[in-house]
Amino acid sequence: MTSAVARARTPSTAALREIQSLIKDRLEDVVVEMRRVVSAELPLIEQVSGHLLQMRGKMFRPTLALLASETAEQPESRVVTLAAVLELMHLASLVHDDSVDHSAMRRGLPTVNSLFSHQVSVIMGDFLYSRALEALVALGDLDLMRVLTSVSTQLTIGEMHQLAAVDALAFTEQDYEMLIRAKTASLLSAACETGAMCGASAHREALRLYGERLGMAFQVADDILDYTETASVTGKPSGLDLKEHKVTLPLIIALPRLASADRRTVETLFATDLPSDDQIAEVVSLVAASGGIEHAHRRGEEFAREAEDALDGLSDTPARAALADAIVYVMDRRS
């Protein structure tokens, strides 16, 4: 087995643009399809949709669905609509998450709640989701609907778990995995599974599993970045999760390893409404010194290996190679 993870250090193989080169034209069709699905006569809807399509980012979920559909002989053209539905579901959940978190920026652009209003973001999230469903229903495939409505429920249950957390520091590694499976891995997994259902159904289960493990690795990598990235202005760790009192894997691993004085430093940060940059930098150092980041990275690599293993049964197609490269991309991401 060629190790995608071993190739991880070659930056060129991890470039998203290369991963997408195989399905470049179809990806452009997906953007056109997204525009069609959300078009409406109301100027306010057009404005918000326009803003969101600008914000759409890397189209990672459509990329996965398109690649999955190409892992066998006959990719079906309906995968374009499916991919648009996946990205719109993702956007809808981001719009509601930003509204719930009162986030001001996303992907370098103002969020819907900050640019328009909280009201607009609640209803626009509903609109996007509902239009995506209509487009999905039009595909006439109950199996696709089954997978995707179940994912929606998982996304909301994940969010509710976050809202229900009363004692953040009591969060276990098991809780964390349950949460990132619901919040992140479920949709990446569904993107791969439903993509496979559009022309490569023999690989449906393998690609579902691949997507789930990829999603776990993706979220772990994201959570590590929050500890290792430095904000360009302050030069200190950005530590956004800590600022918002979110407990992720590096801290979960570090906590039981900390001396009681150091644990109190963490507790103080979590008891402070607006922790200072210095407080955050100190906790980041404690987590790093205890091996929390390193251990989290190893856990991420395990998920990445499981994702790679899931591809074992697939024949050697360019799409399979691109999916293997997507693992590298996820692990190497710097933003």
Next chain:
Amino acid sequence: MTSAVARARTPSTAALREIQSLIKDRLEDVVVEMRRVVSAELPLIEQVSGHLLQMRGKMFRPTLALLASETAEQPESRVVTLAAVLELMHLASLVHDDSVDHSAMRRGLPTVNSLFSHQVSVIMGDFLYSRALEALVALGDLDLMRVLTSVSTQLTIGEMHQLAAVDALAFTEQDYEMLIRAKTASLLSAACETGAMCGASAHREALRLYGERLGMAFQVADDILDYTETASVTGKPSGLDLKEHKVTLPLIIALPRLASADRRTVETLFATDLPSDDQIAEVVSLVAASGGIEHAHRRGEEFAREAEDALDGLSDTPARAALADAIVYVMDRRS
């Protein structure tokens, strides 16, 4: 044709309990089904769901669906799940509306946003909707899905129209009808249409039309109530819509009939952030004196007659009689 509208003045025929007596057992099954559909392992979800099921109100949409399914020979048992889905979709949209409007009370109980939080109401609305869809998908009927996902879009477009309104007083009767069709009539219509699809498909189009006209009459009656009800404490008109600067049919009709000084009184109210009870009482008087309430009532009666006419082709069953009584109930409602 027996006139349900003519019978409107006999209070006993308008009692919801009597309309529901035919389908009483099934309505209890619907509540059980709703509980099943929203059950979850997370205590916070159980708490919010429990609160919402208490708040569920009159189950008017399930009632319509169950009755519609009984207008021919063979009502199908899956109508129970369908009716639960309809009520959950309705609850989900109420939860988001209350969050958007910052409403504190609904049906005599605190709203989810006031009892829990804004965050919980956004995500719980998503959860309810998403679980309702899963239950709908499990019925395995793409036609039902087509009708209900289209309704969801209409509900959100209606809400977006309200959020987009910049000059409330420029709202025309046409705008108003478009809005209440999207916000209210669409779901009542879908309840009747999809109910018919569960055992009385020959009446699908007739019942769709009946439900739409009933829904229009329902909302007009609701909007009139806001002008005619008096708050028990102050003895003055409650005028909640005016307080929130919402323009409904009585005011739309009155505006062009007002002398310019009186119009300025209305404009002043709409330019005041928190209008006083006296301001509201004055505008209510102006609207009443100009015939706005009376004319709106006549418009409501037109919709009611159209709803009645739509039942013409149905054979004389107890369900048909109950649907005719539902028109009376809608027109006679005092709360």
